[in-house]
Amino acid sequence: MRASPLFSSARQGLPRWWLPALWLLLCACLLPPAATAQSLTSLAGLGSSSSSSSSSDEERAIQAQREATATAEQEADALAQSLERLRSRVQTPAGTAPAPLSDQELGQIQARWEERVPANASQEVLEKLLTDEREAIAALKSGIEKSAAEQANLVAQPGNGRSDLASLQQRVQETAAPVTAEPGESKALTQARQQRRSAEHRRATQELALRQEEQSTIETRQRLLDVQLQTQRRELLERTPRVAWLNQRIADRARQQLEQQVQQTQAAENDTAEASAAVRELAQQNSALAAQILAHNDRLVQERQDLASDEYRQSQLASALRDTQARLRLGGSASVGQWLWKQRVALPTVNTIQSRRKATLRQLAELRLALFNASERRFSLNGTATGGGNSGMTTRGSAQSTALWTKQAALIDQLQPLLLRRIAVLEQTDAALQSTLTSGNALRQVMDKELLWFPSHLAMGGAWLDEWRSVLRSSDGAGLEQGASASPWNTARALGASILRNLWIYAGIVAGVALLLGLRRYALQKLQAIATQVDNFSQDHFGLTLLALGWSLLYALPWSFATAALGTLLQSTAAPVALEPLGQALEQLSAFVFVVTLLNVLFRPCGLAVAHFGWPRERVQVLRQMVLRATWLIVPIDLLGGLAFFSHDDSAISTWGRMCLLVLTLGLAWMAFRYLRQSLGKQRPGLRWSQVVSVAVLLVLAVTLVGIGLGYVYTATEVIQALLSSFVFLAAAEVLVSLLRRWLLLGERRLALNRLRAAALQRQAANAAAAADAAAGGGTAPTANNNATDEQSQMALVTVSTQAHRLLGLLQRVLVALSLVYAWSPVLPALLRFEGVVLWYTTNTEASGIARPAPVSLMDLLVGALILLMTFSLTRNLPGLVEVVFSSTRRVSSSDRYTMATLARYGITIAGTVSALSLLGLRWSQLQWMAAALTVGLGFGLQEIFANFVSGLILLVERPFRVGDVITINQHTGTVTRIRTRATTVLDFDNQEIVIPNKTFITGQVTNWTLSDDVTRLIIDVSVAHGSDPAEVQRMLLAIAAEHPKVLREPEANCWFMALEGQGQKFELRVYVGAVDDRLPVRNDLNRSINARLKAAGIAVAFPQMDIHVRDLPPAPAAAQEAQGA
Template identity: 30%
Template structure:
């Protein structure tokens, strides 16, 4: 059996070897694919199938074009490699020849050339310089490509081979994702396969000849650099020679005119004309100087512009070639450091305007001298005839001809200066724009690419060597001597600062004494003022200045010296001085019995906690700013930095711990507002994120963010102190106002003879301060904080445009031929989140701010302000919602169908909620009820306290909040007691005995109404005799009151008045009476006699013998069956008149 298995395995192996590899079909030709693409419309396919087929054919055509392109590049590469050794040798020989050739100065070679010839040479050399710069950029690109080709080519070959295997498997199976391949899909896969088979030999050939290509690039770069250097030198010398020749001509002219002016003799006319010619020659000389200056500036600007333009054009290629390589970060750092420092001529526009104006004046003088003889005749006509001689006429004619020539030359010079100035202005603007664009691109790329290797074990193994190398480069011994030299060499600058530090240290005890005196005045009504807090803060700043100024002084001295690492160390000392000033000032403010405790009234446990916390955080920040300052000045050295990175990581960890401790362990963390908690969480999370970024190699990014984070921390601390200062100022102002009012009250009491002792009132609580003023001040401070925050982060905002390159998804825009795919990036997602945040902030705060600033100053109807602010919040929320969807690519033409479907579905399932929603909008527009209205709806009465989009809150007169759906107000019956007018009628009904004096009753009722202050005179009260009752003469008193709160009080007061006056006038208020007889079974009856004892009616206990007690039961039953009868007497009760609900004033 084992033998048979072996034979069977050998047979299968032979069979498999006999089968050749699967051969893919030949790809279609480009002409055939294009023909099929042109005939798509004739196939009458559905629109979706037609678009899919068109996409397939276009993809096939693209792959075929790629195949041809790869084959052509392979052919060109082989030719380049064949000629590379020869070109390399020729470049090296040419470089040796150039370096060995001595170049004669341009002034010697072209000493006899005219200005026109020299300008023509300068133009030719400028053209050659542009061509050399382009060739040099190509050589640099060739070198960079060769340096990174091995990794990229190997990765591309591997991915191409993987894709080839996938295509072969798909073609073999005849299916792709479970679907059978169509003919067009097979053609596309065959075309892609052919393109990949053409790409792989190209990449392998590039790998094989990579060393030759790199050597060729290096030789070309060296040769072109030498040629560019020599050509730049020649251009500079040519321009200098042209300037010298122009200046010589102008000086010669000035000399000639000076001689002519001296020959003018005693003739005043000749002297005047000679002086005018001399003035023109002087201006011609100045114009020549200006032309030389502008031309030189233009040349430098043009060279800078060409260099920046070449760097900008090659940047995209470098990014694509070196993407993911640490070499890219180093190249970008060097390019940023090589960017020119732009010094634009701010007065250039004004100078161009002056040149145009003077050129106009010169043209007028040229027109005046167009006929020299006529000009001379005009001059001589003003002279006495005896002074006019042929010699004078001849001399004047010569001066006129000379002036005409001067004006012609001056006009040419001015035209040249004008042209050069305009060109310089345009070049400067273009240079500024290009440099800013390049700088923004460099900052963006440097921010988002790693500057260091990740902190993996390989990096750790190389730490000792790099650390030793970095430590040896630090100027440990020379920095102190160079610091002293820097201080000594500039005594006029540093000596006053040193004296200031000494004076502050000498007067330190006096500063402490002054601070204690200021603290003692706090809380005293007469001595305390709003300026005490700024004084105390200023004294604390002065206490922090000596150390801060000393660090800054040492930093300036090292920066002025600028040898080796001195400039970097100087920047670190300056930043440390700034950190010391901020944190030590905050530490002094938080001292026991200091500004925070006495002035700001912060709680003592919180102040003690913050003082220890600020001390620790200050030490961490000082170490961090030192490393950040040094690293930002030498970004190219970040890849080898192993000394500053541990310091930065340690500082990040400590900052995260300290900020987290502030957020969690602070004594007042539970009472902090949501905004301050959010800021605290953000500050606590950022150091952790920066720590992770450094570990992944984004060292430069972390340092840039650290700088902004620290500045934001400074800004936040400053904002908190300023806000507390303003709040205390308002508190002091309110307390002084209360004190002056108390004094005024005491003075008034004295004048009235009621002497009172002066009692100092306690310090007013902050809630008693003017709330509107406090809100406006906080709003202004918040606006200033946001503006300052933008200024801190403004230079990094542009780097986030890099997120627009990361696409999350795409959506279709337009229809038909205009349809296109629009990408949605991470930047769009962040923009949507920002819109949501802004919408939430505006919807929450803007309506209230509008009410405080605007609506409160307008004479609006009751509830109008609330309706306006509520609708505004809805509008803001709606606009924010639509803007967010638009940012995310959800346009209304796509959303409307979803909205329609949801509206139908939700309309059935949530119709009550939608009804309440619509009713809420109708309530806000129609305003049948408003905030503060007293209403009755059904058996519910109360005051409207809130109107929301779904329900309205009513506070009843038991102080209970009742939620009523808005639909009830629209569909049900509603009584609004204060909609248009709060005046209501109060009706009082009463009956008097038969036989009473009706006129007297009416007079007393009217008197009761008219003498009550709550009853309105207009409409006047009325009394009506309305009915003859069973036992009463029924009267009704009708009166009106102004407010709902007066209804029940007026009834109480009028009833009491009526009761008293009717007793005096012996008028009885009748009540219903009934005689009750009890009968027994024997026909005997007894009459119930009322006994007035304790206001009760009792039944006589004397019942004859033999009378059944059934009568008692019957009587009780009779009463029980008639609920309108009194329980004790069985009399019918009076039904009171329906009254409106009681009010809060009852």
């Protein structure tokens, strides 16, 4: 309502407090004096409490402003110190970079350092030097990594720095403006806000100065970093050979001494040949200890070499990760894709590193246990030396035994530090392996995210043809062992040589395959026999299906076993290294061979698809032809392509590896087009999912072909593998669902047969009883009961079948979703790159009141769309899911399930919509005021709709009636079928759907026939002629009611003699039924039975009679009188 101009002018001319003041004055005048004083006192107390509350709020606000001011001052001081350090660092002279060292100069430096090491240095001194050098090398590597990372940031800093400077300048201008006091704000709070604004201005000014200094000194810092990096790398180059030299020096000296020690202990053992058994055993222990020390020393040398190689690999991975991230920050190009591909090829496998780490941890555990045992043994030797040792040693006091005990103590003292050094080296190895795994995983994640979007090879052109020429030239003459390029020709020659060298091993594989082929023929015969049994209705059971599945798996085993065994053999140490790529390709191919062979036998006429699952033969024939074509297309191409990719030869991958991928893509596109053409050739209305999938596959393959030509070889490989994996997993999901469907169908068939047999027995018993009653003169028994029982059984069977198939449909959708996600999981990380594609910016206000820009990326848009799609899918399928989950329990009725599904649908819709909008930058804090305004506006404009919506929620929560209840409202009686947000649908007995607004149920009177109890009373009026025996009639009616199966025994039926009418005697038979749907069938059955019994008993049914009394007869016609006279 808009105010009048007069009222508006009055409000503008008077203070805002005049209306409250006038109201208080009127109240004071109207109240008595005592009450006035008391009221003023309470108002004063209220004002004091309000002022204290406002003062406490103001103090908290001032304290918050002061804390923010202190934080800003501290940040400004830190920025000022960083600026001073940067200026002092830039003013430092860069110096000259060291000249690169030649091999001769490096050798001279190493020789001078070796001269400084004493020739007679002890083992401990050499170990100390080795530890110092290793620590210095580790510090140099850390410094180099830090300097390289800083240099990479400097390279990418100019572009990012300019955008940062613009935002910082804007912030400096914003914080330079003074604070304006808000209405009603105290002076102290205004001063606190001004101090905070000044501190923020100082912080922004310092940060701007620091960023400007960084931008202006980029070239100077780059020169300083170049000099620093070259100096560090030169020092690292000088120190690296020292570690190898010290390791060799320590190993040579230790081995020489330990070999002499072994000889001495063996000589001492020989000297004790004529001594006692205890002395000989002690000498043997010393000899074994000396040999053990020598073995530990040799292992230490090898472990130190392995540690050096592991640390080198770890540093290479860390450097590759740093360089990759720097290249990606500088921007994407074709060269970045080729760089990423080379790093991907050189990346060590996770399984190799993890197996090395497991072996290292196992060795560490063994060494720690050996060290513990050595310490215990040394402690026992101390006890032996003091007289508490082995009492069984008869020669303990002799000089020979004493010398042996002393020698054993010295050997253990020598073994313990050696074990400690081995433990230290293995711990360093484990740390290096763990760091390698971390760097490798990080690099692999970066590649999975970025490599799909860059070409991994050059485009097909002149350079590609030159690669072909070089590959063909390298394949002539030399084999793979001589370093030639990987090619099928060289691999075939190496395979032939390997077969000749290991003829018996290959013969064993051939024998195993021949045995499996014999079993395969037997499996095919068993499948045909099982299919014959399945056709026989009486012999069919689910065990036959499981047996057929087992024989199908055996049928698919031979060629898969051949490829897997051959691949494992070619990767073993007995095979040449040149055949390892072929072994890996065969091992990978074995899984595909098993799948296509299994599908081939499944699609046979005696296979599971036709004989057990009942799939259409035409469809199965088409699928089998596709599987055969895919087998002949994919197997040879996958073998050749796998040979190229597993060889890690970039030239082989770019040439004939790419050619195999190109042929495979063309073949798959031809198969998809052929299937689409066959599908379109069938004259069926509408568009089917198979046609949509075929078109989508054709589009993906067309894009893949173009990508292969442009150099996206790695991307095409991942896409083709994901497509093939999708088909395989979808086929597996379909087979699993078909197995479950057959199990359910067989169970339903068995249940139906049992019910038919039971119904037949019931009918026979009922017919026999009816015949007996007829023979006894008792009339005919009702036959509708058996029909009702059969109908109940059929309805129960249909209910079980519907729920089971609904559950199967849900399971099938879940399996399809999981299969697609698992098949495309290698490609999904590439979608994370969409996080960097910013579409727009939104503003988020932090707790401190500062507004920050928040980007909305393409990934947010895709995730929001996915959430909306999942929300829509859940709201559509949620009723079916609730029905399936809770249909097996009797505690949750159908109406309860409907209420749960409806409320859950509302909640999911609201939560999904809010989540999707929040990803798009529309936070709830921004939407709540608009939602409140829309709610108020729509509430006034659409009152009826909102009233019906709220009424619908009340009906769902309060539940005065439920879905399935029989209600009466406004002379409409029917069954509630749906409760929607606006209206409720009622199905009446004429099969008409009546839509009633929800508001009517809240404001009107509703009769619910089945709210708390489904039992209802049925009244049947019976009139018999006068003269009938009332007691006999009552007994007959009660007997008829007791014989009906749907008439309840509790409450019991009643029969009343209601009246003597002119037409006859009136009786009422009152019975109770358990369901509203039983009212009409029971009334029909009872009326028929009553009619038959009354007729058989000779009791007449009363009918209307009318007696007419004629007082005056009309005169007879003249013609009639003449006729009578004649």
